[in-house]
Amino acid sequence: MSARPTATASSAAVESADPCCAAPLPVLGRDVTVPLVTGGEVTYAALDYAASAPALQRVWDDVAAYAPYYGSVHRGAGYLSQLSTDLFENSRATVAEFLDCRADDQVVFTRSTTDSLNLLAQALPADCQVFVFETEHHASLLPWQDARVTYLNAPRTPRQAVETLERALADRDPYGPALVCVTGASNVTGELWPVKELAAAAHAHGARIVLDAAQLAPHHPVSVRELDVDWIAFSGHKLYAPFGSGVLAGRADWLQEAEPYLAGGGASKKVARRSDGGVDVEWHTTAARHEAGSPNVIGVYSIASACKALTEAGFDSLVERERHLIAKVRAGLAEVPEVRVLSLFGDDAPRVGVISFVVDGWNSSHFAAALSAEYGIGVRDGLFCAHPLVRTLLGSDPQDPGECGAPEAEPGERSLNAIRVSFGAGTPDEHVDRFVRAVRELVTQGAKWQYRTESGRCVPAV
Numbered sequence: 001m002s003a004r005p006t007a008t009a010s011s012a013a014v015e016s017a018d019p020c021c022a023a024p025l026p027v028l029g030r031d032v033t034v035p036l037v038t039g040g041e042v043t044y045a046a047l048d049y050a051a052s053a054p055a056l057q058r059v060w061d062d063v064a065a066y067a068p069y070y071g072s073v074h075r076g077a078g079y080l081s082q083l084s085t086d087l088f089e090n091s092r093a094t095v096a097e098f099l100d101c102r103a104d105d106q107v108v109f110t111r112s113t114t115d116s117l118n119l120l121a122q123a124l125p126a127d128c129q130v131f132v133f134e135t136e137h138h139a140s141l142l143p144w145q146d147a148r149v150t151y152l153n154a155p156r157t158p159r160q161a162v163e164t165l166e167r168a169l170a171d172r173d174p175y176g177p178a179l180v181c182v183t184g185a186s187n188v189t190g191e192l193w194p195v196k197e198l199a200a201a202a203h204a205h206g207a208r209i210v211l212d213a214a215q216l217a218p219h220h221p222v223s224v225r226e227l228d229v230d231w232i233a234f235s236g237h238k239l240y241a242p243f244g245s246g247v248l249a250g251r252a253d254w255l256q257e258a259e260p261y262l263a264g265g266g267a268s269k270k271v272a273r274r275s276d277g278g279v280d281v282e283w284h285t286t287a288a289r290h291e292a293g294s295p296n297v298i299g300v301y302s303i304a305s306a307c308k309a310l311t312e313a314g315f316d317s318l319v320e321r322e323r324h325l326i327a328k329v330r331a332g333l334a335e336v337p338e339v340r341v342l343s344l345f346g347d348d349a350p351r352v353g354v355i356s357f358v359v360d361g362w363n364s365s366h367f368a369a370a371l372s373a374e375y376g377i378g379v380r381d382g383l384f385c386a387h388p389l390v391r392t393l394l395g396s397d398p399q400d401p402g403e404c405g406a407p408e409a410e411p412g413e414r415s416l417n418a419i420r421v422s423f424g425a426g427t428p429d430e431h432v433d434r435f436v437r438a439v440r441e442l443v444t445q446g447a448k449w450q451y452r453t454e455s456g457r458c459v460p461a462v
Helices: 057-069 079-098 113-122 158-170 195-204 253-257 297-313 315-334 364-375 387-394 429-445
Strands: 033-035 041-043 106-110 129-133 148-152 178-183 208-212 231-235 246-250 268-273 279-283 339-341 354-359 380-382 418-422 451-454 457-460
Touching: 057 079, 057 297, 079 106, 079 246, 079 297, 106 113, 113 208, 113 231, 113 246, 113 253, 129 158, 148 158, 158 178, 158 195, 178 195, 195 208, 297 315, 315 339, 315 354, 315 429, 354 364, 354 387, 354 429, 364 380, 364 418, 364 429, 364 451, 364 457, 387 418
Parallel strands: 129 148, 129 178, 178 208, 208 231
Antiparallel strands: 033 041, 106 246, 231 246, 268 279, 339 354, 354 418, 380 418, 451 457
């Protein structure tokens, strides 16, 4: 099997509209057309990368090339099983290199960021206290229900974030094991968090830290060593590899001492009957301890393929291009007085390609529906599975009604939700140009179609 298929003309990158920036990376679905309610069709502008990014063409080609050779992992003596096992374990090494892991770190394959953090939550030592900002995605906010959790208020500057954490860790009682969970980049505002400084604060106070890199890894290089974090979690479907796998990478000790996340084949090293009729189990101490069941080798291989593709493309050029797109979107939104962009750290804060906003006089779900139906643009509306953060940014009372993805008002009325546009390595200039133009036209001219609420969604009226 070829390690990587030869690129074809269909996967060649188009020229960038800006000569100072690299061309967008080829992604699957870049030529898909969708119907408009006003008539005709248009190429779909996928601007919801923060929810799930399209597969890189390179990833799809690699998966397609491997698929005929698929075999059971760690289970068979046949050629395809051996090949698949090698591919699976080599993918683990590729991910470790991509994350710049320490020599004794473990890379555990999971289903997603949510799955990774729930695994770590199960591995916490006794009496461990968890510290998490209210600004986190629910995947980072909610897994710690069986631990003693301190929820920290939203900071308004990176420095305030560090100072808030330092005070909370210093004041913990009893002064025992502790874990800090923090995002690398907000899934609502796109703002970068001071991860290295937060890690230093955690370690200075005898705590460990896990980085939710779901929104960071697809946009910026992530180094376990440089950031000095204890664990990193991320999802393949946000890293241009939407095939059902995720990663938890980092220190092995807590994972080795914990009961397996799932009990079953693959996690067990030896199983024997006892004389009293029971069963004794010796569990693996490697990453396999938490990888029970038949591994998703295609999902794992797709992540490794994406890691290689992004590394070979060069994060310097990817970051430069994304900054170019961010500047375009922010400049365009700034020209529309009715638009308010949501931010924790201010306009000058460094960020990835994730921008949330509200529009005066508009229900956000209505606005997002019009972008889709009338312009072929896919964005996200709601509370983005970060309810406390969005409520804080909108200045709402915690008890105000509002639900992720569901409009709480008729089209045209204000609602407790927002609109999020997000983009990445596969986004062409035309998509963000169309988005900016569409926002301007909707605000100044209004929607061309009538909309209604159906099953919690705002949809075009027939």
